[in-house]
Amino acid sequence: MPLFMDRHDLPGVTPEQVAQAHLVDLAVAPKHNVQFLTYWFDEDVGAAFCLARAERPEDMQAVHAEGHGLVPNVIIPVVEDNVLRFLGRIEDPGGGPATSGFRTILFTDLEGSTALLNEVGQAPFMLLLTEHDLIVRRALLAAHGREVKHTGDGLMASFDEAAHGIACAVAIQAGFDERNAREEGPRLRVRIGLAAGEPIERGDDLFGATVNLASRICAAADGGQILVSAEVQELGVGAGYRFRDVGSRLLKGFAQPTPLYELVRDPGS
Numbered sequence: 001m002p003l004f005m006d007r008h009d010l011p012g013v014t015p016e017q018v019a020q021a022h023l024v025d026l027a028v029a030p031k032h033n034v035q036f037l038t039y040w041f042d043e044d045v046g047a048a049f050c051l052a053r054a055e056r057p058e059d060m061q062a063v064h065a066e067g068h069g070l071v072p073n074v075i076i077p078v079v080e081d082n083v084l085r086f087l088g089r090i091e092d093p094g095g096g097p098a099t100s101g102f103r104t105i106l107f108t109d110l111e112g113s114t115a116l117l118n119e120v121g122q123a124p125f126m127l128l129l130t131e132h133d134l135i136v137r138r139a140l141l142a143a144h145g146r147e148v149k150h151t152g153d154g155l156m157a158s159f160d161e162a163a164h165g166i167a168c169a170v171a172i173q174a175g176f177d178e179r180n181a182r183e184e185g186p187r188l189r190v191r192i193g194l195a196a197g198e199p200i201e202r203g204d205d206l207f208g209a210t211v212n213l214a215s216r217i218c219a220a221a222d223g224g225q226i227l228v229s230a231e232v233q234e235l236g237v238g239a240g241y242r243f244r245d246v247g248s249r250l251l252k253g254f255a256q257p258t259p260l261y262e263l264v265r266d267p268g269s
Contacts (some may be wrong), residue, residue, distance in 0.1 A: 001035070001053040003079070004060055006072035011046035020141040024067040026052070027134040031066075032059045045094065051078070067134070067142055076218050104165035104196045104232060105206065106145070106157045108136055108172060111189045111223035113153035122188060132188055135152070137177040143168035148206055152209040154190070158199075158206060162235035165194050169226045170265060176224075193218030195229040216251035217260060226263040233261040 010018070018041045042048075042138055050072070054060045057075040060160045064071050072169055085209045110116075117125045127132040136155050140147055145157040159165035180187045195217055197210030213229060219228040228236065233243045242264040248257035 006075040007047040104159040107218035109154040139171035139206040163239035189223030191221035196231040
């Protein structure tokens with residue numbers, strides 16, 4: 001397929017936001033038969049550049065428009081030999097390293113994913129999983145979150161502020177509510193868990209008690225539910241969110257019962 005490069009003028013946008021937008025592009029791209037190879041971001045001038053294979057430049061434009069609305073100012077055809085000569089190799093820079101310190105960790109999990117795979121078959125399931133990833137990554141982009149890793153049937157994300165993590169969780173559930181009301185066929189329901197603390201960073205991954213707690217809280221939630229730790233609940237109340245005490249539960253790997261709170265979503269949110 002032909003090779004194209006585009007330019008986005010994005011004043012005020014951060015490298016983390018561009019990285020999240022790129023993840024959304026990767027999720028949408030197969031629908032339009034586009035293969036993104038890499039991107040660059042010049043923070044000084046506020047410009048991002050994407051390199052991709054596509055049948056037409058309009059297909060590349062369509063991916064950006066559907067994924068996040070950050071449409072390019074210009075798309076030009078490029079010669080592969082010249083690109084390879086300039087780059088040496090094509091490499092996706094990814095989302096960059098995580099910041100250090102206190103963070104809110106969010107886990108999502110697609111409810112009944114194994115049963116859904118057996119029900120619809122592998123190819124349709126992969127399409128549903130791509131749809132799931134797109135809904136979650138759009139919410140991450142809007143809430144200034146960083147995707148840490150894909151867990152197979154969910155994602156792990158990190159936020160510098162608890163309010164951003166809670167807003168992301170609300171947007172994710174709203175996205176699935178809208179999708180389920182619009183689409184026929186299998187419903188997609190996700191459980192979400194959040195915890196806050198100081199995780200351990202190793203490379204681009206995060207570890208430690210905070211990560212383990214967020215994962216176990218996610219596992220304790222029902223589909224469509226958002227459960228949080230006491231720390232997230234306290235920070236969330238300060239940001240104007242409401243919670244319901246669902247009691248303490250003995251989570252796997254934790255010696256003492258853990259107090260859990262369910263986020264109360266406003267109707268229509």
